[in-house]
Amino acid sequence: MRDGRIGLEKGAFVGSAADELNRASELCGRIGWSGLYDDVSPAVLEPVAAFLGAETASFRSFADSQTAPTPVTLGIAAAVNEAYVARFHKLDPARRLIGRRLTEPTFAAPAGDGAWARERPAPEQLERYRAEFDRYRREFLLPSNFYHHVGFCVPDAEGRALLFDFHRPAGSPAFGALERARARIVAVFLHAKVVARRNPSAGSTTELDDRLSARETEVAEAVAHGLSNKQIAATLDISVRTVENHMRSIFDKLGVTTRTRLAARVHAANGNGAPETRALTEPASPLF
Structure with a gap:
């Protein structure tokens, strides 16, 4: 932080920390518990997608690594959701978060290797993760026109992993430091709601x-x-x-x-x- 501004990349400063935090605070303050679980698309996905400048969004609640979650989506065709459940959910990198007893939000890495923050995979595991992610990207993400994405996981009170993904199509600019910072702030604030509910x-x-x-x-x-x-x-x-x-x-x-x-x-x-x-x-x- 320099002069009230958050520096997220070398030489890049992405606006007032106060403004960003206040906007995220107002957004999250309007999200109630029913929105997190029963009314996700209008209550959570729509305002957060607008905040991040995303065109489509998806929410998945993972209870275990084998059962396919039913996605709740914004702007995504039903056929895409059906394909995810039928053929691609086992390639979803987010499934590896199940059973890790997460205690705070976790974020999708931008490196394109399918890793998530705080993972420390062995070299042979990383190669397998990359191969799985390459297939997931080639066969599901790109055909679905999810060319750019930013995502985060919030652990809930019942031990489930709540996954939020936001996308932009081909021809759109990639999500930058500002959008990643906004997503990170939203994730932290949503997790505060989870902590308050659990305890x-x-x-x-x-x-x-x-x-x-x-x-x-x-x-x-x-x-x-x-x-x-x-x-x-x-x-x-x-x-x-x-x-x-x-x-x-x-x-x-x-x-x-x-x-x-x-x-x-x-x-x-x-x-x-x-x-x-x-x-x-x-x-x-x-x-x-």
Whole structure:
């Protein structure tokens, strides 16, 4: 983050962090629990696709690696969905996320090898993944006119993997750093809803108060409202080094690794579901 802007690629800055987070917050704040499970296309896929500039979208809920999920889609022909269920779901790279006991959002890698973030496949596995993905891309994605895609997985309260994919057709520009950042933010905010549902105590400030000291709670709240370490230090009349020490302790106690995820936890604990924050000083990690 430099001067309130998130740098996602070398030399590229993609707009105000405050603006992006506020837009994502408003979008996710309108998504209720019924939308996540019962009314996915109009409640989730449509607004998120518009936010990402995608023309088509797909949602799959994986309960296990063998059963074909029934896709819920936006702008995709029924024949494409039928082909996925009948012939291609076993080639879907996302199926490898099943059974991994995910605790936070995971993102599709852009490298074209079918890998997902945090995977550490052995060389022979990576070769097999690439071969499977090449076939999946050649026989399903490209004929379906899914030339560009950005996707993320949100683990739910029942152990299922909720997969969201957004596509652009041939002739359209590829999804860039801005769209990947937006998708990442949406995934984190949606996951905050899942955490709040799975753990009712996350819907109360008690969940933070029980784990953090009074000063750590003040620091966490300041992060959730977009303050940098330097701004927090000035506000609380402490040194930047002390803020950094508090941040390390907060991350360890709450089991988070980025400021974005900390903000999501704070706002879930306050009952907001999705952060209404002005700015964050770090993008969530990893990148797509």
